[in-house]
Every structure is written in C-alpha cells, then in structure tokens.
Amino acid sequence: MRALVWHGIGDIRAETTDDPSIENDHDAIIKVTATAICGSDLHLVNGVVPEMHEGDILGHEFMGEIVETGSAVRKMKVGDRVVVPFTIACGDCFFCDRDLYSLCDNSNRKPEVARQALGHATAGLFGYSHLTGGFAGGQAEYVRVPYADVGPIRIDSDLRDDQVLFLSDIFPTGYMAAENCAIEDGDTVAIWGCGPVGQFAIRSAFMLGAGRVIAIDCVPERLALARDFGGAETIDFSSEDVLERLAEMTGGRGPDRCIDAVGAEAHGHGDKPAVTPEGASKPGDKPDHPDVLAQAIMACRKGGTLSVPGVYAKTVELPFGALMNKGLALRSGQTHVQRYLAPLLKRIENADIDPSAIITHRAGLDEGPELYKAFSEKRDGCIKVFLTP
Structure with missing residues (x-):
C-alpha cells in the first residue's frame, strides 16, 4: 500500500509499505477513503516529540470502509463506513469507564516508554510516536484499528467524507x-x-x-x-x-x-x-x-x-x-474523542456546522510531503489539508 512515512526530522516520504493485517481478534482493517494532516503532526516532523522511529507511518485523522474484522468484533461489520478516533481505547478500564478515553490503561502497547517520560502511560494514539504505542497511522491506504468495537463511529447518512472526517480529532478537540x-x-x-x-x-x-x-x-x-x-x-x-x-x-x-x-x-x-x-x-x-x-x-x-x-x-x-x-x-489533555462522536455528528447532521469549510488544500497521498511543507511554513494559504488515498 501507499503511505506517508517518517524518515527523520523534516523528512516525510510517500512510499510503498506492507499492508496491515489482523493481529488481535478485536481488530478491524480499514480501507482509508479520507485522511488529513494535523497541526500536531508538525510536532513529529519538527523534532518536538520523542520516540519517532524511521519507517513510522504518520496520520491520526482518517476514515474509511471496514474491509476485514477479527473474530471478536461484534458491533462493526465489513462494509461499514466509519470515522476512527485518533485515541485508541479498550472501553473497559478504570479510565474508559469514566469516559476518559485518552487516558486508557490498556491500549498503549509500549507503556514503559510513556511511564518514563510522563510518570504514567496514557492511551495509544494512531501515528503519534512510540511514546503512545508506535501504532501505524492513517495517512495510508489501509490501517489496522485495535478495539474496533470501542472506537469507530458508523456513518449511515449521505454526508460527504469531508464533512465528517474531522470527527476523528480536530472537531472534538x-x-x-x-x-x-x-x-x-x-x-x-x-x-x-x-x-x-x-x-x-x-x-x-x-x-x-x-x-x-x-x-x-x-x-x-x-x-x-x-x-x-x-x-x-x-x-x-x-x-x-x-x-x-x-x-x-x-x-x-x-x-x-x-x-x-x-x-x-x-x-x-x-x-x-x-x-x-x-x-x-x-x-x-x-x-x-x-x-x-x-x-x-x-x-x-x-x-x-x-x-x-x-x-x-x-x-x-x-x-x-x-x-x-x-x-x-x-x-x-489529549481529547477523549469517543465521548464526543455521537453528539458532534448530530451537530453536523443538523447543519449546525459544516467542518469542510476549513479545508484549503485537497490532494492525493503522493502529494503529502510537499503539503506538509506548505502547512508547516504557512504558505499558499494552507490551513487544512484533506487527502484521498
């Protein structure tokens, strides 16, 4: 598959990588239909956030179609159109029970790295360094989504991708x-x-x-x-x-x-x-x-x-x-995205807000590296980049 890959500070490349696969019975595989570059991604590109490794796939704002599920996934099915929160949460721990999803005790698969830096491990995040679990991100054609019954929200209406994509992060944030x-x-x-x-x-x-x-x-x-x-x-x-x-x-x-x-x-x-x-x-x-x-x-x-x-x-x-x-x-704090998905989707459905209004640039994944630069340098009127794999 094609993806945007971190190769060092200031070095983002569009390249071919391995497709993701089911690793846990609670996983789903998403075929990405829309993704975006977030201001937080610039912290990774510019060397602010530690624990980035060469070869990491970027991106934490994405949505798409479920193409495969693990045997334990019950709420989601193949063919569902979903928006995926950037926060990965188990749904069952002390913090998830209190709707504090970005503080999940179980989703960060490298808790020792986070504990050393922060005192405690916070939730896993897509495409946001090994401090938050080292999960591959969504600036790609496919993504593995852990805890698939807990995170994604199904989009059953005919709202466009660009109207609902930002439920993944920046609208709830x-x-x-x-x-x-x-x-x-x-x-x-x-x-x-x-x-x-x-x-x-x-x-x-x-x-x-x-x-x-x-x-x-x-x-x-x-x-x-x-x-x-x-x-x-x-x-x-x-x-x-x-x-x-x-x-x-x-x-x-x-x-x-x-x-x-x-x-x-x-x-x-x-x-x-x-x-x-x-x-x-x-x-x-x-x-x-x-x-x-x-x-x-x-x-x-x-x-x-x-x-x-x-x-x-x-x-x-x-x-x-x-x-x-x-x-x-x-x-x-990082956003407890799962808490806000349903009520903010209702806001969009009721036409209280059209999130697509902030998009200034639209492109394919292969144009991503140049648009990272434009966004970082605040040139060409670049405020928000919407990418379609």
Whole structure:
C-alpha cells in the first residue's frame, strides 16, 4: 500500500509499505477513503516529540470502509463506513469507564516508554510516536484499528467524507477545549491560535454559550477564517500587543476563559510565524516554547479558567505565581474523542456546522510531503489539508 512515512526530522516520504493485517481478534482493517494532516503532526516532523522511529507511518485523522474484522468484533461489520478516533481505547478500564478515553490503561502497547517520560502511560494514539504505542497511522491506504468495537463511529447518512472526517480529532478537540473552560453564558473567551483546532474551538465556545470570542494569530488567512467561519473578533499579534489589546477589549478585567490552541511550537511577539525543524537533530531535541500559555496566564481574569488542547512534550517554564495568586483553574489533555462522536455528528447532521469549510488544500497521498511543507511554513494559504488515498 501507499503511505506517508517518517524518515527523520523534516523528512516525510510517500512510499510503498506492507499492508496491515489482523493481529488481535478485536481488530478491524480499514480501507482509508479520507485522511488529513494535523497541526500536531508538525510536532513529529519538527523534532518536538520523542520516540519517532524511521519507517513510522504518520496520520491520526482518517476514515474509511471496514474491509476485514477479527473474530471478536461484534458491533462493526465489513462494509461499514466509519470515522476512527485518533485515541485508541479498550472501553473497559478504570479510565474508559469514566469516559476518559485518552487516558486508557490498556491500549498503549509500549507503556514503559510513556511511564518514563510522563510518570504514567496514557492511551495509544494512531501515528503519534512510540511514546503512545508506535501504532501505524492513517495517512495510508489501509490501517489496522485495535478495539474496533470501542472506537469507530458508523456513518449511515449521505454526508460527504469531508464533512465528517474531522470527527476523528480536530472537531472534538476544539469542542473539549471549550468545554474544559467551563464557559458560562455571556463569557468572553480568548483563543490563541487560529489553526484548525483553534477554528473549532471558536465555534464550540459559541455553542457552549460564550458571548464573545477573541482569536489571536498573525497569519492573515487564519485570522480571516476566524472571523468568517467562527464569528470571532481578532488580534494580529505581529502588529498589536496582545495583553494590552485584551485589556482594552475587556475593560481591564481580562478574558473570562483562555484557550491555548497552539502548544509547544508557539512563537513570541514578533517572532517568525513559520514552524521549522531547526534546533533538533533527533526526535525530542527541539525545546517546547510555552509563550502562548505564559501569555494566557497573564491575560486571564482573576478566577478564570485556562484550557490547553495544544500539545506539549517536555518541562516548560511558566509564570506559575500568577496562575496561583490569580486563582486560575487549568485543564488540559489529549481529547477523549469517543465521548464526543455521537453528539458532534448530530451537530453536523443538523447543519449546525459544516467542518469542510476549513479545508484549503485537497490532494492525493503522493502529494503529502510537499503539503506538509506548505502547512508547516504557512504558505499558499494552507490551513487544512484533506487527502484521498
């Protein structure tokens, strides 16, 4: 099969690899009909996340048709059209029982690697390093899906792939980011980062009752999308002081809720916005830059809430004294995708939102390496890449 394969920092290739096969009775094999490049994938390409191995297949946003199932699969059958969550969950452990699927105790097949880095092993993730199990990802023609009765959601309607694909990650991720803010009716929510997750966080904040959303970025087309798709007010951090503008826009109080939708590769005021592999010779070398999170701590009103869907991989330095003395609440984590699949699918079916509106580039897998570069360098108006194997 064809797949996008990691060969080193900044080195992504489209090549022929072995087809996946059933390894466990609870597995299914998916023929991928649509996949995408996520902002989190750039952390792998640029050397932020450790434990990437040459030959790893990338991609954690994908959907397709079930072409084979293990003997223990009961809910899914060959021919079903499904969207697959990027989080792999067993459905039976302490955490899955509490709908905390990204913290599953059983799905990470390399728990010792995660425990050494994080203190505990979190769930397995598709295409996201051996820190999360070393599972082959979905930027490929076929994928093996463990725990097939727990993760995928069947799509029985005639909705297009591009309308439902983002249920696999970025729509639930943006929604959980907003939900983690504990938004109250009329709140002002500030969101750093107008990439795909930021766009869905904007829409989700309004769904959950926000009165105003202020979106912060420096890329003109992202800021325009935040206004047009999301209905947000915007701040361009390349030309405005973010803390001063937020204070002005909120009467000096600060936003009620703040979301860091950027993560480890944030840039400070006036920095070059492009994300590049510079500064890393092996996976995990590139340092995390918590500029956004630090700024959100300083901006948020007293007694407010911070939500962090942006990915971090290492220890970072933060103004923790401000967080503590201002009485801020902080919530974070990989998304518990399975929790949100059915309700967010209903939102799409009811035409509350059309996720395909954020797609800027469509291509086949073999064009993936060049589009990784365009997305990373924020050129050609690239906000979201939709790939069809």
